[in-house]
Amino acid sequence: xxxxxxxxxxxxxxxxxxxxxxxxxxxxxxxxxxxxxxxxxxxxxxxxxxxxxxxxxxxxxxxxxxxxxxxxxxxxxxxxxxxxxxxxxxxxxxxxxxxxxxxxxxxxxxxxxxxxxxxxxxxxxxxxxxxxxxxxxxxxxxxxxxxxxxxxxxxxxxxxxxxxxxxxxxxxxxxxxxxxxxxxxxxxxxxxxxxxxxxxxxxxx
Amino acid sequence: xxxxxxxxxxxxxxxxxxxxxxxxxxxxxxxxxxxxxxxxxxxxxxxxxxxxxxxxxxxxxxxxxxxxxxxxxxxxxxxxxxxxxxxxxxxxxxxxxxxxxxxxxxxxxxxxxxxxxxxxxxxxxxxxxxxxxxxxxxxxxxxxxx
Numbered sequence: 411x412x413x414x415x416x417x418x419x420x421x422x423x424x425x426x427x428x429x430x431x432x433x434x435x436x437x438x439x440x441x442x443x444x445x446x447x448x449x450x451x452x453x454x455x456x457x458x459x460x461x462x463x464x465x466x467x468x469x470x471x472x473x474x475x476x477x478x479x480x481x482x483x484x485x486x487x488x489x490x491x492x493x494x495x496x497x498x499x500x501x502x503x504x505x506x507x508x509x510x511x512x513x514x515x516x517x518x519x520x521x522x523x524x525x526x527x528x529x530x531x532x533x534x535x536x537x538x539x540x541x542x543x544x545x546x547x548x549x550x551x552x553x554x555x556x557x558x559x560x561x562x563x564x565x566x567x568x569x570x571x572x573x574x575x576x577x578x579x580x581x582x583x584x585x586x587x588x589x590x591x592x593x594x595x596x597x598x599x600x601x602x603x604x605x606x607x608x609x610x611x612x613x614x615x
Numbered sequence: 616x617x618x619x620x621x622x623x624x625x626x627x628x629x630x631x632x633x634x635x636x637x638x639x640x641x642x643x644x645x646x647x648x649x650x651x652x653x654x655x656x657x658x659x660x661x662x663x664x665x666x667x668x669x670x671x672x673x674x675x676x677x678x679x680x681x682x683x684x685x686x687x688x689x690x691x692x693x694x695x696x697x698x699x700x701x702x703x704x705x706x707x708x709x710x711x712x713x714x715x716x717x718x719x720x721x722x723x724x725x726x727x728x729x730x731x732x733x734x735x736x737x738x739x740x741x742x743x744x745x746x747x748x749x750x751x752x753x754x755x756x757x758x759x760x761x
Contacts, residue, residue, distance in 0.1 A: 438745045443754040451728070451736070451753025457746040472758075476745040495756045497694035498725040501680035503644040506688045506729075540644045540663055543684065560709065585686070590709035593734060615684045 435494060436472035441486055443467055446505055455480045506615035507534050510595070511570055512608070518562075518569045532577055534614050542614045544579065546571050548588035551607040552600045556590055563588040563610070570610045639666035640704040641685035648679020648695070667701060674698045675722065689715065689729030697722020702742070706731055714738040719759050726755045 440455050444467040452465040455472075460479025462471040468491070471480040492499065509531050511524040535542055548563025550556075567586045575581060594607040643652075643665045650661040653672040659665070661673065661681055675681055675697045682692040687706045693699050700718035707713075713735040717726070719742070728750065732739050736751040743759045 437758075437760040438743070439756075439758040440746070440748055441756040443756060445752075445754050446727070449752075451732075451751045453751065453753060453755055454749040455746050456749070473745055480746060491756065494758065495694070495723055495725065497678075497680050498692045498723045498756065501645060501647070501682045501692035501694065502725055502727065503682040503684045503690045503692065505690075506684065508688075543642055545686065545688075588709060592708035592711065593730065613688060615688055 435470070435486070435490070436481060437474045439470060439472040439494060440464070440480075441468070441470040441491060441495075443491075503615075504539055506613050508611050508613045509534075511610040511612065512605070513566055513610075518566050520569070520573075528573060528577065531574070531612050531614065535579070538614065541580075542583065544574065544584045545611075545613040545615070546574070546584060546586045547593075547611045547613070549593060549595075549607055549609050549611065550588075550591050551594070551602065551604040552591045552598055553603045554601075560588055560590050563590065563608075566610050570612065574612070638668050639686075640669055640701065640706070641667050641683050643667060643681060643683050645682040646679070647681075649676045650674065650679055650681045651676070669701055669704045671701045672698060672720075673701070685715070685729060687715070687729040687731045689731065690725075690727040691717070692725045694723035697724065699724055708734060716740050716742065718742045719757055720744070721759050721761050723756070723758045726750070726757075728752050728754065 442453050442464040444450050450467045452463060454461060454463045457476060462480040462483055464471060464483055468485050469483045470486045471483050473480055509527055511527065512521050513519060514521060546567045548567035550559035550563045567588060571584055571586050574584065596604050596606050598604050643661050643663055645663055646661050651658045651674050652661050652665060652667060653674060654668065667683060673681055673693060675693055675695060678695045680692060680694050684690050698720040700720065702718050703714055703716040705712040705714045713731045715731045715738065728739060732750065732752040739750045741748040741757060745759060748755065748757065
């Protein structure tokens with residue numbers, strides 16, 4: 411009777427150790443996560459020996475050396491993700507916040523609603539855990555000359571910058587640029603008027 | 616004569632600092648433990664607020680971490696005993712110049728994609744000694760062990 415009990419205990423221990431060894435992740439490990447807005451992209455992990463595509467949140471692959479191909483994708487629990495990556499997860503910078511500003515047609519005057527939004531920007535800047543960088547970016551729609559649009563969108567971005575400076579923002583922390591028509595809110599064909607694209611974005615990061 | 620040379624050098628100082636800021640591709644937002652930025656072979660301590668440039672190497676020695684935000688709003692953090700090269704960063708959407716290539720030499724990293732990943736998903740990748748990771752508008756955790 412006693413001999414059977416010891417044998418079973420040994421077997422159970424060995425089984426547990428075996429299972430534990432199997433659930434240890436490879437030395438080199440790559441994990442796909444959900445974006446903050448809930449969407450999931452995809453990643454492809456490749457070396458000379460093979461390639462794997464991950465397309466679901468929590469999926470992972472990896473290998474113990476460069477001579478081994480990427481493993482068949484497996485899923486990691488949040489607990490295993492945290493166990494392996496706690497430090498980098500905690501060191502993730504705060505998510506940038508973007509505000510959209512609109513102008514009275516053909517001018518560099520903000521709409522009344524946009525003028526009021528400056529207060530929200532200031533409040534966000536005060537609330538940041540680390541002194542923020544502020545990007546002011548002009549955008550256009552696809553109508554008319556790219557050069558004219560570029561110039562107007564930059565002028566508008568400069569207007570917004572002056573407004574922020576008047577609120578006492580550190581000038582060194584601000585970067586002004588224009589993306590022209592290349593970064594629309596609403597993608598359109600060429601030469602399509604789209605007021606939602608004619609904007610200045612302030613991003614606090 | 617010497618006074619003029621000295622004055623000239625003093626006048627150049629803000630220009631040099633400004634030039635470094637002009638070519639900044641991002642800024643360090645947090646550091647724990649001991650971390651450095653290696654640029655053209657020279658090291659400087661990494662602290663919150665330090666600007667980073669293309670070709671910089673970010674390194675954490677021992678236990679620690681570093682968090683960085685980039686001009687396209689992407690975010691990167693690296694962990695203990697980590698070394699990340701910012702091989703290539705191009706963000707000029709109006710000129711269709713979009714790319715972000717990193718090299719994770721060792722350690723751990725978290726990458727959260729930004730506008731480059733949104734506008735040009737095929738233009739973001741991480742190279743490591745064991746594999747290349749092509750990212751398509753997404754969030755990645757990676758660990759490379761030597």
